[in-house]
Structure formats: structure tokens, C-alpha cells
Amino acid sequence: MSYRAEYIWIDGSEPVGRLRSKTKVIPDGVEPPIWGFDGSSTNQAPGANSDCVLRPVSSYPDPIRGGDDLLIMCEVLLPDMTPHPSNTRAACQEIAEKFGDQEPWFGIEQEYTFLKDSHPLGWPQGGFPGPQGPYYCGVGADEIWGRDIVEAHTKACMDAGLAISGTNAEVMMGQWEFQIGPAGPLEVSDQIWVARWLLYRIAEDFDVAATLDPKPVQGDWNGAGAHTNFSTQAMRDGWDPIIAACEALGTKAEEHIKNYGPGVEKRLTGLHETAPWTEFKYGVSDRGASVRIPWQVEVDKKGYIEDRRPNANCDPYVVTRMITDTCCSALSKMA
Numbered sequence: 001m002s003y004r005a006e007y008i009w010i011d012g013s014e015p016v017g018r019l020r021s022k023t024k025v026i027p028d029g030v031e032p033p034i035w036g037f038d039g040s041s042t043n044q045a046p047g048a049n050s051d052c053v054l055r056p057v058s059s060y061p062d063p064i065r066g067g068d069d070l071l072i073m074c075e076v077l078l079p080d081m082t083p084h085p086s087n088t089r090a091a092c093q094e095i096a097e098k099f100g101d102q103e104p105w106f107g108i109e110q111e112y113t114f115l116k117d118s119h120p121l122g123w124p125q126g127g128f129p130g131p132q133g134p135y136y137c138g139v140g141a142d143e144i145w146g147r148d149i150v151e152a153h154t155k156a157c158m159d160a161g162l163a164i165s166g167t168n169a170e171v172m173m174g175q176w177e178f179q180i181g182p183a184g185p186l187e188v189s190d191q192i193w194v195a196r197w198l199l200y201r202i203a204e205d206f207d208v209a210a211t212l213d214p215k216p217v218q219g220d221w222n223g224a225g226a227h228t229n230f231s232t233q234a235m236r237d238g239w240d241p242i243i244a245a246c247e248a249l250g251t252k253a254e255e256h257i258k259n260y261g262p263g264v265e266k267r268l269t270g271l272h273e274t275a276p277w278t279e280f281k282y283g284v285s286d287r288g289a290s291v292r293i294p295w296q297v298e299v300d301k302k303g304y305i306e307d308r309r310p311n312a313n314c315d316p317y318v319v320t321r322m323i324t325d326t327c328c329s330a331l332s333k334m335a
């Protein structure tokens with residue numbers, strides 16, 4: 001007998017990589033091997049020299065096919081087995097290993113918008129729904145669209161063994177969120193990509209698309225972000241490291257913003273619970289800050305911080321690498 005392994009990877013699309021996958025049928029008892037694909041069809045290689053390599057990095061029970069079938073998250077390598085230029089995981093792995101002794105954890109809140117016929121699910125054709133207000137965490141057929149897809153996606157993430165920690169309906173009608181974490185930089189990033197793949201794949205069966213567009217509707221409508229919650233063991237133990245991490249992020253604000261997903265300036269306007277992308281500030285319970293210290297963390301004088309700047313369309317390998325590098329470098333100089 002055999003089982004199916006769905007090999008999932010990130011392509012070379014600009015400005016953001018897209019998910020690709022294909023199925024390998026593997027004899028029982030055989031581990032998923034290194035595999036390859038035609039990089040000339042994914043913006044990853046020229047036609048005359050098109051081979052790219054898929055190396056499995058993590059695997060999950062396939063919640064859609066069931067049985068012994070697997071989802072395999074892969075990284076893309078060149079034929080000489082060095083990381084492909086589109087491979088952002090390799091650099092993340094280096095930093096995760098460098099600062100592993102500080103035990104960095106991340107929880108990422110992935111926001112997204114369902115689309116039907118290219119406009120947000122539930123929106124009237126050629127028009128707008130009532131203004132924002134009732135939709136966030138709402139209930140009822142006049143406010144909520146796509147809950148059946150969200151329920152199926154949540155269950156699939158749980159069955160795949162992902163560290164999904166919750167879901168909620170968002171401020172704009174048709175917009176939702178799921179959270180993955182807490183987990184290490186590589187684990188949370190692999191799992192965000194797998195959870196995104198599951199979202200697209202499951203919505204497909206409902207004839208609905210999902211987009212990570214950070215500002216799907218211009219004007220007075222919330223954008224979509226990927227708030228990134230972060231702690232190290234020292235931050236989970238005390239207050240000074242919490243402040244040191246916030247201060248460290250402030251010293252590299254511009255560099256971070258540039259790598260937090262294309263279109264970040266359209267979303268971080270200073271309205272709709274954001275700080276303007278040109279400014280950096282942190283504060284307790286402040287949803288208009290770049291970095292928020294949750295109120296419970298101030299009460300306990302320990303815990304984690306929330307970087308509210310990353311876009312929904314960010315690459316979590318890049319975001320977690322930068323936060324780990326910036327904060328852990330600063331924290332290693334304390335103590």
C-alpha cells in the first residue's frame with residue numbers, strides 16, 4: 001500500500017511569494033524524500049535550467065484526506081542544495097539557532113478576507129454593507145459571512161496538529177482571523193504557511209477565495225494585519241526585559257517596517273487601530289501603538305509584547321527572524 005504526501009512550498013512571485021503544492025504517492029514505510037519541481041513555472045528558475053529542489057522541513061497529518069496521508073512543508077533549494085534566493089526560511093533557521101537559548105516564542109494573529117466574485121464575501125454587488133461596528137466577533141446572518149468555512153478550517157488545523165489558539169470574526173464584514181502559537185520562530189512560521197494553505201484549500205470547496213491583501217477595500221474599512229506576539233524566557237519572567245525588547249524594536253523601526261509586508265504604508269495610516277508607519281511608539285493596552293504591552297502583562301509585570309505592524313501578507317520567516325534578532329541581541333547584552 002501507499003500514502004499521499006502533499007508537498008507545499010512558497011514560490012518566487014513578487015512582491016509576495018504564493019503557495020504551491022503537488023502530490024507524491026509514496027510506498028508505506030518510506031519517509032517523504034527530497035523531491036523537485038519545474039522552477040520556470042513558479043518564477044524560481046529560467047526555462048533552460050529549470051530544476052528546483054524541495055526539501056521537507058516539517059510534516060503534519062493531512063486533515064482533508066485523512067488516513068496515513070501527510071502535508072509536507074518544504075523549503076526550496078538550488079540543485080547544489082544551497083538555499084534558493086526565494087528561501088527565507090534558511091536565514092530564519094540561522095537566527096533561531098543562534099538565539100535558541102533565550103527560548104523565543106511567537107503567537108501570530110493571521111487576519112484575512114474572504115472573496116466571492118472578487119469582492120468581500122457578503123458585500124452587496126457594486127455597493128457597501130452598513131458601516132463597521134457590529135461585525136467584530138458578531139453573530140447572526142445579517143453580520144457574519146463564511147463561518148462554515150472558518151469552522152472547517154479551525155477543525156482542519158487542529159486535526160493537522162497545528163498550534164492554532166483561536167479564531168474570531170474581524171471588524172470589516174467578510175474579514176476573519178486565526179491565531180497560531182505560541183511556538184518557536186521556525187515552528188510558528190511553518191505552521192502559518194500550512195494554515196494559509198489549508199485556508200485556501202478548504203475555501204476552494206465552498207467556491208470562495210481568501211486573500212491576505214492588507215487593505216482589500218480603500219477608505220473607512222479596516223485593513224488586514226498579522227499582529228506578532230513575542231516573548232523570551234526572560235520576558236516571561238520579568239518586566240525589564242519587556243521594556244528592553246520594546247526599546248530595541250524602536251531602534252530598528254524603519255528596517256522592520258520595510259520587511260513587514262508590501263503595502264504596509266496603506267494599512268498603517270494612524271486610523272483603524274494602527275500607528276502611522278512613519279512613527280514608532282509602544283504602550284500599555286494602546287491599540288494605536290506600534291507595539292502594545294497587554295494590560296495583563298503590566299499587571300503581572302511579565303509576559304509578552306505585541307508587534308502590531310506586520311501586514312497580513314507578511315512572510316512570517318522574515319518577521320520572526322527580524323524580531324528575534326533585534327530583541328534577543330539587545331536582551332543578550334542585559335543580564
Ligand code: ADP
Pocket residue numbers: 105106107108109165166179180181182227229230231236303304306
Ligand atoms: P489580541 O488580544 O491582540 O486579539 P489574540 O488573542 O488574538 O490577541 O492573540 C494572542 C496570541 O499571542 C495568541 O496566538 C497566543 O497564543 C499568543 N501568546 C500568548 N502568550 C504568549 C507569549 N508568552 N509569547 C508569545 N506569544 C504568546
Ligand code: MN
Pocket residue numbers: 109177
Ligand atoms: Mn487577535
Ligand code: MN
Pocket residue numbers: 109111170177
Ligand atoms: Mn485582529
Ligand code: MN
Pocket residue numbers: 109227306
Ligand atoms: Mn492583536
